[in-house]
Amino acid sequence: MTPDEFRRAAKQLTDWIADYRADVEKYPVKSQVSPGEIARKLPKRAPEHGESFEQMLRDVDEILMPGVTHWQSPDFYAYFPANASEPSLLGDMLSSAFGVQGMLWETSPACTELETVMMDWLAEMQELPSQFRSSSTGGGVIQDSASSASLVAILTARERATNFKSNEEGCRQALTAYTSAHAHSSIEKDIKVAGVGSKNLRAIEVDDAFRMRPDLLEKAIERDKAAGNLPFFVCATVGTTSTLAIDPLPEIGAICKKHNLWLHVDAAMAGAAAICPEFRVINRGLELADSYVFDAHKWLFTNFDCSCYFVADRKALINALSITPEYLRNPMSESGEVVDYRDWHVPLGRRFRALKLWFVIRHYGVEGLRHHLRRHVELAEWFADQIKADAKFELAAPVSLNLVCFRLKSSDDDNHRLLAALNRSGKLYLSHTKLKGKYVLRLCVGQTHTEKEQVERAWELIKSEAAKL
Amino acid sequence: MTPDEFRRAAKQLTDWIADYRADVEKYPVKSQVSPGEIARKLPKRAPEHGESFEQMLRDVDEILMPGVTHWQSPDFYAYFPANASEPSLLGDMLSSAFGVQGMLWETSPACTELETVMMDWLAEMQELPSQFRSSSTGGGVIQDSASSASLVAILTARERATNFKSNEEGCRQALTAYTSAHAHSSIEKDIKVAGVGSKNLRAIEVDDAFRMRPDLLEKAIERDKAAGNLPFFVCATVGTTSTLAIDPLPEIGAICKKHNLWLHVDAAMAGAAAICPEFRVINRGLELADSYVFDAHKWLFTNFDCSCYFVADRKALINALSITPEYLRNPMSESGEVVDYRDWHVPLGRRFRALKLWFVIRHYGVEGLRHHLRRHVELAEWFADQIKADAKFELAAPVSLNLVCFRLKSSDDDNHRLLAALNRSGKLYLSHTKLKGKYVLRLCVGQTHTEKEQVERAWELIKSEAAKL
Incomplete structure (x- = not known):
């Protein structure tokens, strides 16, 4: 073309x-279709020869639309x-057109630097605690989903709790994790992925307003310690999926500090609200957290995927996820002067996702x-x-x-x-x-x-x- | 707007x-810029009031372009x-415009059904073995990257090897995995993520043409068995990152069958070539594999992200990754008549990525x-x-x-x-x-x-x- x-x-x-x-x-x-209704209208095999864009667009109308x-x-x-x-569509279109891979600063510096600046803009807009700014010990990164961001939090916490041994030796210790019975299902999925084991995740009961009960959290931690387990991770939720309940971060955070547990805060949808001063109360206690995620692709008008993950100690994160084979070595990465975001999540490849955030924030x-x-x-x-x-x-x-x-x-x-x-x-x-x-x-x-x-x-x-x- | x-x-x-x-x-x-050069030109704070699209586009030219x-x-x-x-840009633009979440069939049937059909088209185009077609016991799914797809292969293999206990109990057994010394770094990263431990990943030496040596693979497996370890996973590479070497799948596959190991084949870039009959030799032996991944976003003209992951036994995959909280329950999923792709990878959310493949394949x-x-x-x-x-x-x-x-x-x-x-x-x-x-x-x-x-x-x-x- x-x-x-x-x-x-x-x-x-x-x-x-x-x-x-x-x-x-x-x-x-x-959509009101039945299973198989769309698939049945599609050819069983790819066309041997090219087709016109007009025909493709007609098929979108005639074949796909009923299934959307x-x-x-x-x-x-x-x-x-x-x-x-609409502004996010424009930003994403430009991102596709550049088609850069932002795995290293080296492979497209603007992709990395705009992302760092956008994460700092968001931190300022939401008045996030200072540990989450790039000017401090931490910083932000865009991930595909809160599921993936929470996995990264668990992996970093796992490494920290095992003195950076679990990556090398495997997840061998009796680690235990804690979240509310109303937390998102991705926490259990991530705990399984990380090799911790779902039976080592404690679902802490909620109060009448569906908020995690700190007293029960602390009891569970103490019970595990007494049993010889190693409590390592708590996920608190700011806006649960079922009811948008806000877990009491100050109390949960104090317990985490006392017992030296990683506190991750999942604010997938509700987090966006913190850009309004009157709603910022949802993040009270966030200064006690080690990591925080909210999805700009939910309630901040930015199309999927755009999960914004903030970490207080970027060195711990990078230690947990960095691997550098020869073919990715380069003088800029070795200088320590630049950020290589591939070390901030599981996948290596990454789109220029900061563009759509830039367009959305500037448009509105x-x-x-x-x-x-x-x-x-x-x-x-x-x-x-x-x-x-x-x-x-x-x-x-x-x-x-x-x-x-x-x-x-x-x-x-x-x-x-x-x-x-x-x-x-x-x-x-x-x-x-x-x-x-x-x-x-x-x-x-x-x-x-x-x-x-x-x-x-x-x-x-x-x-x-x-x-x- | x-x-x-x-x-x-x-x-x-x-x-x-x-x-x-x-x-x-x-x-x-x-790009020829120095570290910080782009960031320094960007405002430190988000604008309070909206800005025009013209201004944004001017800034793309003046601020960003030197860093791209x-x-x-x-x-x-x-x-x-x-x-x-270009056709993939169009498909992706439409995907953004729909902005559907395809986590369940229920949440946008066309997103799921077009994906299944596209994966079958690709399987046919590459003449993949029958176990990878949706009409058989397996099927394909789009993931964000080969890193993430290989992680899913490792997780499914981990579960199979532990009689579906590792998700629940954690990764407690002395599992060992194998790949070529020239495999992509994501395999080591994924092995760490999954809690297996990098010291339990054997980097098998390569021959003079940089292909994994099956004799050394088998020796390593036998050594581990003798030492009381549980060998569970082999990743063979069709097209290594450094040299595009093709590991000998028939020999590796036979060893995996003999010792009952999961064989995953990483054909990230080279896999696309199999649409040409004369290059299909790269996949000789693929019928012995449990899973296979290639990136349409590398050499099949489809913009990132579009990793195509195929699995021979979709039930094992779903058993390893499925979690169903109440808020995702629905009659269609429970009927078993539909595919819910959120159970085929780690993230819950997912874009309508099949659209861009549809546009690319039909255009060309x-x-x-x-x-x-x-x-x-x-x-x-x-x-x-x-x-x-x-x-x-x-x-x-x-x-x-x-x-x-x-x-x-x-x-x-x-x-x-x-x-x-x-x-x-x-x-x-x-x-x-x-x-x-x-x-x-x-x-x-x-x-x-x-x-x-x-x-x-x-x-x-x-x-x-x-x-x-």
């Missing part, structure tokens, strides 16, 4: 995307948002970003007020930021049927969880373009579907 | 990218190519892709012929596919100075390795738009810089 052919095709695709974005509400939010769930719809309230705002400005987050929180509060005012419904957890957990005052079956009917309508998409044994619906307001109009419509639909049960 | 503002900005960016692509050779291939190394230049011969062909057609690979191999052969015909130079390894390892018949210092001078010229970018103790230059022909003209110019420049030493 010549540059001019690309020019034509990309403009055609730009129009397609702009039209799609403008009309996204005309599609069922949640519209995560960018303002009627999307399921799971957590995966915002791909910090005030613009705050405006959107505040609007989402207000809309969630408005929705929670409707639930509270309606005798047929109840809140199932304290409302936290932009997430409302609610249910019909009825059986689990009825709530399950309500969710299925809503999602089948194509007019919105919600997901569910279980709280205190009960089936609960979750409405998370976080899509870039969600306004009062959409949330009002969602509430009307929820009431009318509930009335039909 | 409204859809119409996006339309305007994206068209402006499209023109910028098309111009950049057309003029890429006017920039120094390897041009991986998409046809004069790029370093490391391995990281092709971001299989014949078109073969044409480019064959041209690259021919150009590498032409370059190797020049080296052979010039008394000042020598080949430092057998020429394999598109990679030529060569050196001045002179000191390591001279070769090092030659490389530095070439890269400083800005006219091309090569990298190096060490072979049999000697400093060696690597020229890898694999960039989408590299033609005879560029390779001839490279050879002239190499000769003239060598003459100046």
Whole structure:
């Protein structure tokens, strides 16, 4: 494809995307296809000869679209948002066009340096504690997902706890880790990956508001110590997946300091809120943490992948993950003057992901970003007020930021049927969880373009579907 | 940003990218900046208020460009190519625009089903053994990098070898793994991550052509068994990083079968060549493998990230990596009728990466892709012929596919100075390795738009810089 052919095709695709974005509400939010329906329409074999871009775009419309769930719809309230705002699309397009590999400073200096500066911008925007700035002992790096970032935290903690022996000798000691019973499933997955063993992960029970109980955490640590185990890692959650509960960091952090455990804070979605001074309370106690992650690709309008991982001691991180074969040696890395981000995560290859953050932050400005987050929180509060005012419904957890957990005052079956009917309508998409044994619906307001109009419509639909049960 | 503002900005960016692509050779291939030079030009803090797209694009030109190394230049011969062909840019742009999360079939069926079909297309294009097709017991999945895919292979092998106990109990047994002394550094990194311990990874010596020696592999396995260790995993390389050596899979595979070890094959760059029948010999013996990975983001013209990982027994993989918290439960997953790719790798979140593969394969057609690979191999052969015909130079390894390892018949210092001078010229970018103790230059022909003209110019420049030493 010549540059001019690309020019034509990309403009055609730009129009397609702009039209799609403008009309996204005309599609069922949640795809309504059956298993195999899309695959059956695709040829079994690759074409021998090239096909035209027009044909490809037609097939997107005719074959793929019915199977797409519209995560960018303002009627999307399921799971957590995966915002791909327009400026982030532009930044990502430029990143693809450069196609650089940023594994070493040497292999594209701008990729590394813009990333360091963006991580410092974010640290300042969220008023993160000083240990997470590059000017201090730590710094930030972009990873693909909070799952991967938490794995890195566990690996660094594992190495520190074993006097930097576990990499060489394997995970042989009886290490034990701790997280809330409401922590994200990736913590258990990562503990398995790291060879620690899921039976050595203690799921600490939560209080009535679904926050980790520090008293039970400390008891579990003491029990393990008495049994000859080596407690090494705690993951606290700022905004759990089910209810967006905020674990009490000051108390948890004090326990970690006392017992010399690594404290990792997973703020996957909620962390973005800390750019607003009035929400910064969620990070109270974060100065006690060794590492922190939040996903700009959830609620900070930057398309996947863009997990922002901050570490207090970058030397410990690099010691845990660095390997330098001959073919990656270079004078700049050896000088110690530069950052080589491949040593900050598991994969070697890396995209120029800082570009999209740069575009997003500059397009909105910090005030613009705050405006959107505040609007989402207000809309969630408005929705929670409707639930509270309606005798047929109840809140199932304290409302936290932009997430409302609610249910019909009825059986689990009825709530399950309500969710299925809503999602089948194509007019919105919600997901569910279980709280205190009960089936609960979750409405998370976080899509870039969600306004009062959409949330009002969602509430009307929820009431009318509930009335039909 | 409204859809119409996006339309305007994206068209402006499209023109910028098309111009950049057309003029890429006017920039120094390897950035010539000093550490901190880019960072110093960036503001220390995020802007409070939004800025215009025009200003952002100006800053790309004025601030970033000097720090960009041009991986998409046809004069790029370093490391391995990281092709971001024009059709892949289009596919990736559409993927960003949809912004779907494909963690479950449920969360966007087209994302999952197109991926399964693309993996089957690739398996057919490369004539991979039947165990890697979705119609059989296995199947393929897109991962971010070969590092991550190899980690998944190690984790699945670890679980299988410990009767599915290592996830629960931790990596407690004396597991031992094997790979060539020339394998990619990610294997050692992954072995550390998985808690196996790098001292339990045996680096098997290579023969004169840098291929793993099966006799030494078997001896090492037997020695470990005699010592009471549990050999569990072998990684063979189809195309090593230093020289693109092809390990002898039939012999290695037979040893793995005999001793019941997991055989993983890392064909990161070279694997793409198997779409040409005449190069398929590189995969001879692959039917003995449990898993296989190649990077479409290296030599198959698809932008990063797009590692294609194939596994023979998908049930073992899913058993090793699946975790289902309540909030991800859904009737489709429980029906067993669908694939949930989040269980096929470490991260939970995932982009719609199959789109770019779909666009690339359809744009070029299989014949078109073969044409480019064959041209690259021919150009590498032409370059190797020049080296052979010039008394000042020598080949430092057998020429394999598109990679030529060569050196001045002179000191390591001279070769090092030659490389530095070439890269400083800005006219091309090569990298190096060490072979049999000697400093060696690597020229890898694999960039989408590299033609005879560029390779001839490279050879002239190499000769003239060598003459100046």
